[in-house]
Amino acid sequence: MIEVFDTFIEQTPIYLAELEAALVARNWLKVSNGAHKIKPTFTYIGRNDVKDFVSLIENNARNQVAIEQIPGDVERLKELLNEIYAQLQVAKAEMQSNII
Secondary structure, three states, rough: HHHHHHHHHHHHHHHHHHHHHHHHHHOOOHHHHHHHHHEEEHHHOOOOHHHHHHHHHHHHHOOOOOOOHHHHHHHHHHHHHHHHHHHHHHHHHHHHHHHH
16 A cells, blocks of 8 residues: 555656646646546545546546636645645555554
8 A cells, every 4th residue: 555655646746747737738638638647546545536526627628618617626636635645644654653
């Protein structure tokens, strides 16, 4: 599990940067693809609620529906990620203390 958490913590900022770059360029196909890429990572850590939220971003971008709300949704995703990172660090520390 620690390795899964570490991979999530390492990879999601890369995916998020790609998503944000596509958003700045207003390239909705790339926004959709970026959201699609980051989406399954939330399943690995048991956060299907966030996966569903990212799916909404993906679908809105792909279908160019409610695109005015996508920047706010991406900001909310960043906030959620910061919360998740903190939670994963706590969980990792607890797991590591039980290993010894």
